Amino acid sequence: MEEKDLKISIAHLYPKLLNLYGDIGNIITLKKRCEWRGITVEFEDINIGDKISEHDIYFIGGGQDKQQEEVADELYRQKDFLTEERDKNSVFLGICGGYQLMGHYYQPHDKERLNGISLMDAYTVAGNTRFIGNVTVKTDFTNPNTLVGFENHSGLTFLQGETKPLGRVEIGNGNNGKDKTEGGQYKNVFGTYLHGSFLPKNPHFADYLIELALEKRYGEKIVLSKLNDKLEQDTHLSLIGKSY
Numbered sequence: 001m002e003e004k005d006l007k008i009s010i011a012h013l014y015p016k017l018l019n020l021y022g023d024i025g026n027i028i029t030l031k032k033r034c035e036w037r038g039i040t041v042e043f044e045d046i047n048i049g050d051k052i053s054e055h056d057i058y059f060i061g062g063g064q065d066k067q068q069e070e071v072a073d074e075l076y077r078q079k080d081f082l083t084e085e086r087d088k089n090s091v092f093l094g095i096c097g098g099y100q101l102m103g104h105y106y107q108p109h110d111k112e113r114l115n116g117i118s119l120m121d122a123y124t125v126a127g128n129t130r131f132i133g134n135v136t137v138k139t140d141f142t143n144p145n146t147l148v149g150f151e152n153h154s155g156l157t158f159l160q161g162e163t164k165p166l167g168r169v170e171i172g173n174g175n176n177g178k179d180k181t182e183g184g185q186y187k188n189v190f191g192t193y194l195h196g197s198f199l200p201k202n203p204h205f206a207d208y209l210i211e212l213a214l215e216k217r218y219g220e221k222i223v224l225s226k227l228n229d230k231l232e233q234d235t236h237l238s239l240i241g242k243s244y
Contacts, residue, residue, distance in 0.1 A: 001218065003225060004038035008213055011055040013046045013098070014071045021152065023061030023095050025197025029206050030057065037225055039210075052078050055090065056213040062096030062195065065108055072114040075101055079117040086119050089216040091209050092189040095198060099184070099191030100124040100155055120186040121161035127176070130154045133244040135172030135194055137182045147182075147202050148239040149194025157193075159184050166192055171244050188212050201239060203232040 012027050027043075034041045046052050048070065063071070075082070086092065092102065100106040103122035106114045116123075131154070137147040147167060156176040159165060165175065166183030174182030174193065183192035190209070192198060199206040207224050214222040 001222065006038075006214060006218070006222070007040040007042065008034055008057065008210065008217065009042040009044070009055040010057045010059065011044050011046050011052065013052070013058060013060040014048065014074070015045055015061070016047055017067040017071055018061040018063040018098055020062040020064075020096065021150070021195035022197045023195065026061070026093065026095065026199040026206075027059055029197070029199035029203070030059070030210065033203065033206055033227065034210060036227055048074055052081060054085065056217050057091045057093070057209065058082070058085070060092075060094045060098030060101070062098060064097075065111070068097045068101065068106065068114060069111075071097075072101055072106075072116070075117050076115050082117055082119065086187055086189055089188050089212070091213045091216065092119060093209060094189075094191040095195060096153055096193050099193065100157065102189060102191050103157065103184075106155060119189045120159075120184050120191065121163040122157055122159045122184050122191075124155045124157045127154045127156040129177070131173040131177060131193075133172055134239065134242040135174065135182060135244075136170045136240050136242070137167040137174070137194075138170055139167035142204055142208060144204060144236070146236070146240050147192075147194065147205060148236060148242075149192070149198050149201055150196035151193045152195060153193050157184070162186055166190065171241055188216065200232065201236055203227075203229050203236070
């Protein structure tokens with residue numbers, strides 16, 4: 001199929017509450033990298049009180065504990081639908097607080113546990129140290145095989161079962177500062193602590209998500225045409241190994 005004949009739908013979950021550190025840049029990147037290729041993009045903001053409808057990509061950003069509390073109950077009410085979407089191979093990307101809520105739960109220090117929606121087998125507990133700084137991750141499924149970004153979190157996330165990390169931390173702390181993992185992935189569900197924004201610094205990962213979403217929609221593997229990514233790739237390369 002020609003790219004001009006393709007269409008993709010993207011949902012941004014709770015942007016009024018979960019949009020720390022320029023997380024909207026991830027949505028802009030997905031939209032523009034489709035539009036530059038002539039792919040039609042349908043887009044919807046989902047806010048508190050809205051029923052989530054079927055999309056190819058679901059994005060949820062990061063926020064403070066208070067905002068996470070507001071979103072957690074809302075997400076949990078729609079857990080069954082989102083689980084069905086996961087099992088249809090819809091693509092999910094969660095950043096920081098959004099990543100935590102895609103696991104089983106987030107346990108703060110002195111508040112009640114926030115239920116997650118269990119799209120991946122992981123859980124998060126509050127730590128005593130805040131991890132702040134640049135991160136470089138080595139992956140085994142992207143080209144180039146690096147991811148870069150900026151972490152700012154005290155939550156400690158632990159992966160279980162069939163959930164795998166996005167990669168191994170070379171610079172920074174990642175999921176918990178102990179096991180050298182960063183992010184999580186299960187089926188087409190991806191979570192990460194990398195802000196700044198994540199996808200503009202990692203255009204190859206953005207394209208990977210778009211290809212997965214197109215394969216889900218059309219039932220066949222679609223390889224995207226190449227864009228002139230010199231500026232984006234130079235930015236990515238300049239951040240690899242950047243001192244923490």
